[in-house]
Amino acid sequence: MSQESKQARRAWAGRRALSVVVAAGAALAAHFAIAASGPRAVTQEGTVEGVYKNGAAVFLGIPYAEPPVGDLRWEPPKRKDAWKSILKATAFGPTCAQITTLGVFAGPANNNEDCLYLNVFSPNVESAAQSKLPVLFWIHGGGNVDGESNDYDATKLAVQGRLVVVTVNYRLNLMGFLSHPALNKGKFGNYGIMDQQLALNWVKRNVAAFGGDKNNVTVGGQSAGASDTGMHVISPLSKGLLDRAIYESSVPSTIPTADIALTRGKAFGVAAKCGDGADTKTAKCLRALPASKVLTLSGTQSANGPYITGPFVDGAVIPLQPWEAWSNGQFAHVPMMNGRVQDEANFSLGIAEYFKKPRVAFTADDFTTYVKTTYSGPAGPINTPPNYPAGTVEKVLAKYPLYAYASPQLALDAVQTDPGACRARHYDRILGPQTQYYAYEFQDRTAPFYFPKMPGFQALAYHTADIQYLFPLYHGGPEGIPHELNRLQSRLSDQLVQAWASFAYTGNPNGQGDSPWPRYAAKGGKPTVFAQNIPVSTAITDAQFSASHKCDFWEKILIIPD
Structure with missing residues (x-):
């Protein structure tokens, strides 16, 4: 090939590359207008200019x-x-x-x-x-x-x-x-x-x-x-x-x-x-x-x-x-995803201890008073009659003996968390067969706690603990304490972000298929809950979830409309 031919080919390639760049830029502008100070987007109400952060x-x-x-x-x-x-x-x-x-x-x-x-x-x-x-x-x-x-x-x-x-x-x-x-x-x-x-x-x-x-x-x-x-x-x-x-x-x-x-x-x-x-x-x-x-x-x-x-x-x-x-x-x-954390009640217990003056740990009397107050009164789902039957307090105290827990706080966590978990399971079983449905429980009991340190308080997998795995450094309001996730927690965070994103793309947290997160009520299979944890997340049966929260007991106690 002559020198002139090579130069002509290079010139043609350059023009073609330029046209590709121009076309790509036009496509890009359909979404954003690039400004030196930040990205711009044109909405029906007007143009907005934002910032770049973390890519x-x-x-x-x-x-x-x-x-x-x-x-x-x-x-x-x-x-x-x-x-x-x-x-x-x-x-x-x-x-x-x-x-x-x-x-x-x-x-x-x-x-x-x-x-x-x-x-x-x-x-x-x-x-x-x-x-x-x-x-x-x-x-x-x-x-x-x-x-x-x-x-x-x-x-x-x-x-x-x-x-x-x-x-x-x-x-x-x-x-x-x-x-x-x-x-x-x-x-x-x-x-x-x-x-x-x-x-x-x-x-x-x-x-x-x-x-x-x-x-x-x-x-x-x-x-x-x-x-x-x-x-x-x-x-x-x-x-x-x-x-x-x-x-x-x-x-x-x-x-x-x-x-x-x-x-x-x-x-x-x-x-x-x-x-x-x-x-x-x-x-x-x-x-x-x-x-x-x-x-x-x-x-x-x-x-x-x-x-x-x-x-x-x-x-x-x-x-x-x-x-x-x-x-x-x-x-x-x-398609729906529905889940809870393993120790939901520790959040409200943390709030209660936070506002104590002085901040002192929960006592056995706190536990007994809670059970007596809660289960001798109205049983309706929004604090309306009818009342719990006579003997309910004694049944709850027998099912949750204080000696079975390391502290009164953990006994309170269990007796307050389990009814909600069983109520959620009740609706899992109603909704699961009606739509593409995935159930989970967040179980990482090492999750960072953004409240200040309080005497003897164990946060475990508390209500709101999972937010920081999707939204990094989440710490509540301005008085909360942010924490970096450790290596294992960061890996779980990556997995949850991928599951949430896959669900947004396809209605399936796996993207496709039934692994590792099985559909809750897949045809021919038993209801399954995905336990999100470190070092690994695993599928557990509905029966295992029920046993861990004593649902056989609570289904006889709770009044759940269906």
């Missing part, structure tokens, strides 16, 4: 609703108006108003009502531009009274799991859940759930701009976030907004009725000196209350007030009880 494109504090203040307080959220200039999405939005911080779990306590913001975490722009990625819409926990999205760093899920992760703030406590005659017009009451639904609609409109697939959205959450996930699976207003569901401690069963919510709401109105009438004057009074007054009536730092309901059956947003929906099949039959 992810991160967009923080994107408003998805108009501030719910003034006349918009206790109204369904209103979609955010468009903006013209580039919005700097480089810092989390304000935390929603809250007072009950549960020790170091949440906070700081504040009166912010302008708090309806969301955050987007996407793999680096090159990865995001190559395909439509599954979306994980994550709802934080906190009993629907506290918590905040800025506690959750989703960069590992985004980069390692190749997901677009959206985290969200929503109205809490009395600001987010209130039924009152003066306010109950149209859609009412479950404002926090409606906030989440508006954010899910934002995802439907805008997630493609971040590399996400609007037709593959997994809704998941922990604790109250798991309960709220169940509300979306049930709610007709969430139809078409989710394709899979993850319940992390765990699937909801019973929530307050409309009557209970209204009774508490009217009592709140009276306590606030606005009254319980249905007139516009009363509504105006309620909406004019200082936010600090509403928060004071919501509770204290360590406990809820008497007017709190959380999500309740309102007939429209939440049309029926969760247990009724599960039993009757009146829900979105999407």
